[in-house]
Every structure is written in structure tokens, then in C-alpha cells.
Amino acid sequence: MDNHYFFFQTLCLIFYTGSLRFQKNRTKKNKEENRDDMGDNGRGFPTYCRCGTRVIRLTSKTITNPGRLFHKCPYGDENNRHHLFKWTDESMVEEIEDMKQKFDEIERASSTFEKGLQVCESEMESLAIETRTCCSVVSGYEKELRGFEKEIEDVKMELKSLKNMVVCVVVFGLLYKLFM
Ligand SMILES: [Zn+2]
Numbered sequence: 001m002d003n004h005y006f007f008f009q010t011l012c013l014i015f016y017t018g019s020l021r022f023q024k025n026r027t028k029k030n031k032e033e034n035r036d037d038m039g040d041n042g043r044g045f046p047t048y049c050r051c052g053t054r055v056i057r058l059t060s061k062t063i064t065n066p067g068r069l070f071h072k073c074p075y076g077d078e079n080n081r082h083h084l085f086k087w088t089d090e091s092m093v094e095e096i097e098d099m100k101q102k103f104d105e106i107e108r109a110s111s112t113f114e115k116g117l118q119v120c121e122s123e124m125e126s127l128a129i130e131t132r133t134c135c136s137v138v139s140g141y142e143k144e145l146r147g148f149e150k151e152i153e154d155v156k157m158e159l160k161s162l163k164n165m166v167v168c169v170v171v172f173g174l175l176y177k178l179f180m
Contacts, residue, residue, distance in 0.1 A: 043094040049073030049084040057088065 046055050053073050060068040069088035076083020 043091075043098055045088070045091045045095060046071050046084055046086055049076070051075060051083060053083075055084055055086075 049055055051073060053075060055071045055073055057069060057071050060066065060070055065087075070078075070086060071088060071091065072078075072085045073083035076085055078085050
């Protein structure tokens with residue numbers, strides 16, 4: 001544990017000296033510009049520092065925050081706000097919050113989709129009812145048509161018998177005239 005802490009301290013020292021050297025090499029104007037650009041405003045786990053360097057994840061070995069994970073720019077530290085320093089648990093909370101927001105959005109979208117689906121289903125159901133009504137109306141018409149056909153057949157039969165009766169009367173009339 002002590003070895004780790006020593007290693008961490010040395011690493012910090014190396015990075016800090018590196019950052020000092022890095023900053024010294026810049027012109028005053030560039031320094032001012034970069035000071036404005038630096039500091040991470042993004043949410044969630046950071047990937048890059050504003051200075052363009054990829055951030056690293058480390059474990060804190062300090063007495064105030066022992067074992068606490070953090071992301072930082074290799075050129076910065078907790079007290080140097082010109083480079084990125086972010087506690088991983090805080091990033092995690094942001095990630096969870098953003099994820100929850102996304103889930104809420106998905107839930108809202110899915111409920112809207114479900115409502116649309118329900119409307120579609122009810123429309124389909126009413127269409128099916130209309131189709132069934134149409135079918136029953138058509139079958140009613142068919143029955144009526146069959147009834148008409150039967151009536152026409154009956155009328156035809158009546159006409160035939162009437163015709164026979166007329167023929168009989170005429171024949172009888174003629175026979176009466178011939179033989180009487
Ligand atoms: Zn940086």
C-alpha cells in the first residue's frame with residue numbers, strides 16, 4: 001500500500017513537473033487562450049482534457065479521499081483547474097442521470113407508439129365490424145333476390161295454368177258451336 005502511495009506521489013510529481021514544463025514552453029498569449037478553453041464542462045466520464053490530452057483514471061491515495069477513483073489530465077491535478085480533474089463517482093452519477101433521462105425519453109416514445117398501435121387496432125376492429133355488417137347486408141339481399149325469383153316462378157306457373165284454362169274454354173266454345 002505504501003509502495004503504491006509512493007508510486008502515485010512520484011507519478012503526480014512527474015506529471016506536475018511535466019505540466020509546468022509544458023506550460024512554460026507556451027507563449028503568454030497561448031497560455032491565456034488555453035486557460036479559457038480548459039476545464040471540462042461535459043457530463044459523464046471524460047475522455048479528453050481541453051488541452052487535447054487523453055485523460056487517465058487513477059485511485060486517490062489521499063487521507064481525505066482514500067481509494068476514491070478519479071479521471072484527470074496527465075498535466076493537471078485536483079488543485080489545477082486548467083486541466084481536467086473529475087471524481088469518477090461524480091461522473092458516474094451524471095452518466096446515470098443522463099441514462100435515466102434517455103430511458104424516460106424512450107419510455108415516452110414507446111408509450112406514444114403504443115397509443116398509435118392501439119388506435120390502429122381499434123380502427124382495424126371497426127373495419128372488421130363494418131366488413132361483417134356489409135357481408136350480412138349482402139346475404140340479406142341475396143335472400144331477397146331468391147324470394148323474388150321464387151315469386152316470378154309462381155307467377156309464371158299461374159300464367160301457364162291461366163293460358164290452359166283459356167284454351168279449354170275456347171275449345172269447348174268451338175265444339176258447342178259445331179255440334180249444337
Ligand atoms: Zn489537460
